[in-house]
Amino acid sequence: MVDQTLKQFAQYVPKKGEEYMNERQQAHFRKLLDGWKGELSHEIDRTVHTMQDEATIFADPNDRASQESDMALELRNRDRERKLIKKIDETIAKIESGDYGYCEACGVEIGLQRLQARPTASKCIDCKTLEELRERQVAK
Numbered sequence: 001m002v003d004q005t006l007k008q009f010a011q012y013v014p015k016k017g018e019e020y021m022n023e024r025q026q027a028h029f030r031k032l033l034d035g036w037k038g039e040l041s042h043e044i045d046r047t048v049h050t051m052q053d054e055a056t057i058f059a060d061p062n063d064r065a066s067q068e069s070d071m072a073l074e075l076r077n078r079d080r081e082r083k084l085i086k087k088i089d090e091t092i093a094k095i096e097s098g099d100y101g102y103c104e105a106c107g108v109e110i111g112l113q114r115l116q117a118r119p120t121a122s123k124c125i126d127c128k129t130l131e132e133l134r135e136r137q138v139a140k
Helices: 002-007 023-053 061-097 112-117 125-139
Strands: none
Touching: 023 061, 023 112
16 A cells, blocks of 8 residues: 555655755655645545445345445554554654654664655664564564
């Protein structure tokens, strides 16, 4: 879902010698995040309207169960998107405060390619990898 949505946005191509997280880069990621948030909000609204329009009472218990299962799956997906919108809002706040693009764990640059692939990334690849390794060790 994330990859499909983000592919439609233009890739950022840095100019030679360009300073990291300059105004142009911040504007690019702000536009990308605003567009992504808009699409997610539109999908949530569409789902609500569709569910209201298709709220049919089926006499057959199997049909009713199938409809309820479909609606439950759709609601789970929309809840995930609602949480993603919250994370997008937090990321936009980081852009506004000047903290965007830097790892919240170690402070190094996250990198333009990583941010283009996952604009809400808050950790560099090394810190994120370590975090995932720790999570796997704790889960065992």
